[in-house]
Amino acid sequence: MSDEETQKPLTDLLAPASIRLDAKAADRDDAIRQAGAALVEAGAVDPSYVDAMLERENSVSTFVGEGVAIPHGTLAGKDAVKDDAIVVLRFPDGVDWHGNPVSVAVGIAAKGNGHIALLSQLATVLLDPEKAAALRGATTPDQVYELLASDEDDE
Amino acid sequence: MATLDGSSVKKLIVACDAGMGSSVMLASTLKKQLAKNGVTVEHSPVAHIPSDADVVVTQAGLADRARHVVPDIPVVPFQLFLGDPAVAKIVKAIQDGTTVEV
Numbered sequence: 708m709s710d711e712e713t714q715k716p717l718t719d720l721l722a723p724a725s726i727r728l729d730a731k732a733a734d735r736d737d738a739i740r741q742a743g744a745a746l747v748e749a750g751a752v753d754p755s756y757v758d759a760m761l762e763r764e765n766s767v768s769t770f771v772g773e774g775v776a777i778p779h780g781t782l783a784g785k786d787a788v789k790d791d792a793i794v795v796l797r798f799p800d801g802v803d804w805h806g807n808p809v810s811v812a813v814g815i816a817a818k819g820n821g822h823i824a825l826l827s828q829l830a831t832v833l834l835d836p837e838k839a840a841a842l843r844g845a846t847t848p849d850q851v852y853e854l855l856a857s858d859e860d861d862e
Numbered sequence: 863m864a865t866l867d868g869s870s871v872k873k874l875i876v877a878c879d880a881g882m883g884s885s886v887m888l889a890s891t892l893k894k895q896l897a898k899n900g901v902t903v904e905h906s907p908v909a910h911i912p913s914d915a916d917v918v919v920t921q922a923g924l925a926d927r928a929r930h931v932v933p934d935i936p937v938v939p940f941q942l943f944l945g946d947p948a949v950a951k952i953v954k955a956i957q958d959g960t961t962v963e964v
Contacts, residue, residue, distance in 0.1 A: 772944035817882040827890035
């Protein structure tokens with residue numbers, strides 16, 4: 708895989724307007740719809756992608772641990788994806804994600820491989836309890852960028 | 863159950879439905895853990911698992927679909943994205959070159 712060649716700059720992939728750190732959701736589906744709406748607003752997906760996100764969540768949860776879920780669509784929903792994009796929604800009050808408490812939802816739309824470095828870095832953050840707590844507690848977009856910027860030397 | 867010889871694993875596939883989210887994250891984590899062992903780690907939609915894989919790890923809910931796609935390749939289901947014991951066992955078998963029941 709030549710993922711490195713296709714990486715987008717972080718601020719293209721995750722636009723400042725796509726970082727919403729004071730979101731509120733009634734329940735999991737509401738949170739997913741909000742993440743989907745943010746991807747629509749970012750110009751990355753057609754509105755039908757939101758249904759694919761809900762469908763995916765009902766078949767296999769995207770809860771990944773450390774209070775984080777990564778809602779995204781199904782393979783069948785990929786036609787609705789126009790561009791690679793990520794959105795970050797923080798729910799300070801938490802959302803019940805089918806029995807798991809979630810305070811950060813990272814919405815994903817991927818047409819190519821432009822999002823791989825960011826997801827790779829997200830995995831690194833979640834495997835480090837202190838960084839994971841920092842992500843759950845982030846109150847400014849800069850804190851999110853700092854955590855999710857790829858730093859391959861810092862291992 | 864099948865026996866997997868960790869020392870013979872050259873290609874590990876992390877499969878999920880769309881190959882766009884959780885499999886990407888787990889693959890990047892495993893890639894780092896197994897870099898020294900000369901193992902190729904790739905992510906893939908479950909419907910498109912390459913036939914030259916030596917072992918497939920996938921979320922428990924997708925394991926049956928994965929087995930249907932590649933009936934001759936060991937499929938290891940996991941529940942937890944972070945620190946799943948089944949995945950940890952496979953990683954250790956590959957790192958130590960030991961065998962493991964999957």
